[in-house]
Amino acid sequence: MTIRVLVADDQDIVRAGLTIILDAQPGIEVVAQAADGREAVRLARRLRPDVCLLDIRMPDVDGIEATRQLAGPDVEDPLAVVVITTFDLDEYVHGALKAGARGFLLKDAGPALLTQAVQAAAHGDALIAPSITARLLATFAQTAGSPPAQPLEPLTSREEEVLIPVAQGRTNSEIADELHISLSTVKTHLAALMRKLDARNRVEIAMWAYETGRIKT
Template identity: 75%
Template sequence: MSIRVLVADDQELIRTGLAMILDAQPDIDVVATAADGLEAVRLAERLRPDVCLLDVRMPVLDGIAATRRLAGPEAAQPLAVVVITTFDLDEYVYGALRAGARGFLLKDAGPALLGQAVRAAAQGDALIAPSVTTRLLSVFAAGEPGTVPRQPFEPLTEREEQVLRAVAAGHTNTEIAAGLFISLSTVKTHVASVMAKLGVRNRVEMAIWAYETGRKP
């Protein structure tokens, strides 16, 4: 079955372009587009798409607030959200990731990476643009003075530390499996274990925790 996607961006040209790129991929179907965050939330709650692709800066309701409503801890039935922005060091992006977004891309990422991010989000995975992963997360994690990162409920094993760093570097499960010479199912087991030990909801929060605690890739 096709992955059902909602695209929200206040610029009509960009919104239309993103929708055309995604619709051109055989396994993705754009079911709705929105020009502002509030419209995106209303459409998403009604249509329940598999993935919501949201711009950060939108009128009426910005991308952070929309993400929080759709994917945050208070969302009764959270949806997968991928944030997309023009800026690779946008202060709003960190807030969007904190609000529950599963991925982050730049608008110049290209059709292939855009499709990968949507597929990853639909599968419960996450993809952060590799070109900005280290810059974005390290800058904004360091920019929260006085914050003491929570400690894991149980110590991470050496292999779990390796997987955590790989996730923080923006690698997919398949890439991690190849890099560590382990099976894909083993990677998924380690990722699930790390999430449980850290008390986080997704891979993005894993990456943020890694940067907050100095575990840079």
């Protein structure tokens, strides 16, 4: 099944480069390009791509607002959004994740990581690269203005065990191998974590883990 991607970036050369990289990957097709957030939202709503790859800094409507309009908590049928940025300590990344982005990348991440992020988002997952996302989440956890929300129900000991590798960027398969449980069991615990933490995806689970001090860098 081909993963349909929308690429939005206000720099022509970056947008073209991302498109070339993604189109060269088997099973991925760039179906639209946008030069700003407003155009990205319009095209995304019309074409319903599997993944929207959005630059965080764009004119008119920026990546955060575009993410909120496409994947925010009030969106009835949200799209998968991956944010891409130049700076690994960009102050807007936290806002983008809160707005509903499933993950983010640096523009120099390379074809392999870019492909992994798109594939993960298309399959309802999120790429959380330990070398980038972990440091960012920890930074924003330290500067968060409000205390983290308490879970709707206490986490079980196994859910706590699954929570840590999720926040560290492990895939479901890696978590299954690490904890010696089945893939379906991992998915069951992930679903429970999302319900109890009122999280929409793995990124929000990871953010909660950092905000509560369960993961430290």
